[in-house]
Amino acid sequence: MQLKISEYLKPEAIMMEIKAKEKIAAINELVAHMVENNMVSDGDEFINALAKRENLESTGIGDGIAIPHARTNAVRDLILAFAQSPQGIDFSSIDGKPSHIIFLIASPESQKSEYIVALAKLSRLLRKPSVREMLRSAKDREEVMDIIRRNED
Amino acid sequence: MELKRFLLVLTSTDDQSILPAAVELCKAAGGKLFAMFVIEPDQVSRSAVLAGQDVNVLRDATEEEGWKLLYLVEDDAVENGVWTSLHLMEGDPLKLTMRHVETYQIDALLIKKKDESMGMFVSSSVPVIGL
Numbered sequence: 001m002q003l004k005i006s007e008y009l010k011p012e013a014i015m016m017e018i019k020a021k022e023k024i025a026a027i028n029e030l031v032a033h034m035v036e037n038n039m040v041s042d043g044d045e046f047i048n049a050l051a052k053r054e055n056l057e058s059t060g061i062g063d064g065i066a067i068p069h070a071r072t073n074a075v076r077d078l079i080l081a082f083a084q085s086p087q088g089i090d091f092s093s094i095d096g097k098p099s100h101i102i103f104l105i106a107s108p109e110s111q112k113s114e115y116i117v118a119l120a121k122l123s124r125l126l127r128k129p130s131v132r133e134m135l136r137s138a139k140d141r142e143e144v145m146d147i148i149r150r151n152e153d
Numbered sequence: 154m155e156l157k158r159f160l161l162v163l164t165s166t167d168d169q170s171i172l173p174a175a176v177e178l179c180k181a182a183g184g185k186l187f188a189m190f191v192i193e194p195d196q197v198s199r200s201a202v203l204a205g206q207d208v209n210v211l212r213d214a215t216e217e218e219g220w221k222l223l224y225l226v227e228d229d230a231v232e233n234g235v236w237t238s239l240h241l242m243e244g245d246p247l248k249l250t251m252r253h254v255e256t257y258q259i260d261a262l263l264i265k266k267k268d269e270s271m272g273m274f275v276s277s278s279v280p281v282i283g284l
Contacts, residue, residue, distance in 0.1 A: 057237045
């Protein structure tokens, strides 16, 4: 399936410095930002869907990366959001390290294939040390978008 | 012996067919599911030569397919209220499996029954359940 991360990540869904210091607060802050930008139809339902996953798994995939995600009809289409956390947030990562880069992915219940492909493509992209380092030190939204465009297939 | 911590081992020769059974088993046991996909560099190199493909392109494709399998099993697990942890590794499946068994105090392995998995049945220090 041809799917480009950069086509689903909108500049307005990028937060360069998230204030929250723990994962549920970080998710709440990201979702509030997405609600403000009309990307989410029901913020409470969205947070519940994300929290359900966080209770059943660690979305911290290691190396300073967390990818909270959910399939929920609180969103109208496949969406992505990005946040940088300079101080790092404990997402119960498998390597025990705090997460400095957070990508949030959500799709409606009906778009399971696109959702799985987006998660797989993003996870592969973020396994590249050079991409992680560039995203962590990116200064603005345009730089984040440019890093993803240049490094995805 | 109560089995509560299961390690599902997946490689590029596996497909989605064993995922529902793995989740069902964990759900029935009230257990936790650790899912690991292993990229085998030798296998990727051999396949690249046979297919006339660039080895790095094939490696990336293999990794992406691995993540898909992991997120598919996770999605199913969450739907069924089963706790999961996803791991994507590169190396020898047998060695990585044995290391994970120790690190995560695994009670039983879940693997697809196939010729290549015979080593797991022989070498594993914990019960192996063929799916």
